[in-house]
Amino acid sequence: MATRKSAVRSGKKGGASKGVNRPAPRTEKTPRGSGAKATVSGRKAIPKAEASPSSAKDVGAKRSAPLAAYNAKRDFALTREPAGTVPRARGATLHFVIQKHSASHLHFDFRLELDGVMKSWAVPKGPSLDPSVKRLAMEVEDHPISYNTFEGTIPQGEYGGGTVLLWDRGTYEADEDGDIAALRSGLERGDLKIVLNGKRLRGAFMLRRMNRPGRAQWLLIKRDDEFADASRDIVAEFTTSVASRRTMESIAKGNNVWSSKD
Secondary structure (H helix, E strand, O other): OOOOOOOOOOOOOOOOOOOOOOOOOOOOOOOOOOOOOOOEOOEOOOOOOOOOOOHHHOHHHHHHHHHHHHHHOOOOOOOOOOOOOOOOOOOOOEEEEEEEEEOOOEEEEEEEEEOOEEEEEEEOOOOOOOOOOEEEEEEEEEEOHHHHHOOEEEOOOOOOOEEEEEEEEEEEEEOOOOOHHHHHHHHHHOEEEEEEEEOOOEEEEEEEEOOOOOOOEEEEEEOOOOOOOOOOOHHHHOOOOOOOOOOHHHHHHOOOOOOOOO
16 A cells, blocks of 8 residues: 655853942742653653743754643653654654553553654544444544554553553555645544554544534544455454564563464
8 A cells, every 4th residue: 555755754151240240140940840850761751841932942842842741641750651752754654553551441542643743542442343333532642653662561550550552553644645734634624534554454444523522532433445344343353462462461460471363
């Protein structure tokens, strides 16, 4: 399947002159919660993004801003999840990932790469290959692209505490000969049509936003094509990781156990 191109690309030290009283340099206080925290495996935690008049000129702050909500919900001194930063444009190919996540409730996190982040939805029952089935998909905060390889456990008590398994991954593109502009437009309109090229999910899918108050709710629907199959329960059929072939149980225990089923 063809891959579409994306558009996703001091001077000298000052001193007081003799005979002139100058005020002492002002010391800026660090806002509460914005300082760097301890590290996990040698990684420095990312400070929470803050709005300031100069932030537009600060490249680092500007690149972190799209993931401010993600960073604010996590303590990177405690969780091994990747800190949220937006990478530089890395090429035309767009990726997707689906992570099976046993948190307060078991669900599947459906993520699509767009404009340097992973647009994300929580799908309680997971995807279906039956075009007549409409699966609820709750929109959640954008995640960093580096999250695509995360598999493991999030400490209990932390946001999303539980086990995460890489259930599917691959590339995707806009449907009907669309491009990156079509993806942005579809997301804004609430009618996003895509084609997945994954290890388990393939073919045309649709995300359609419902007109409901409060948190954005969408429907994940398999479109009718050669990959549609109402007789298969794809979620029950595959229960292991596409990356490690481990089950949720072995990931939770931290065992490097390989499963022959996949």
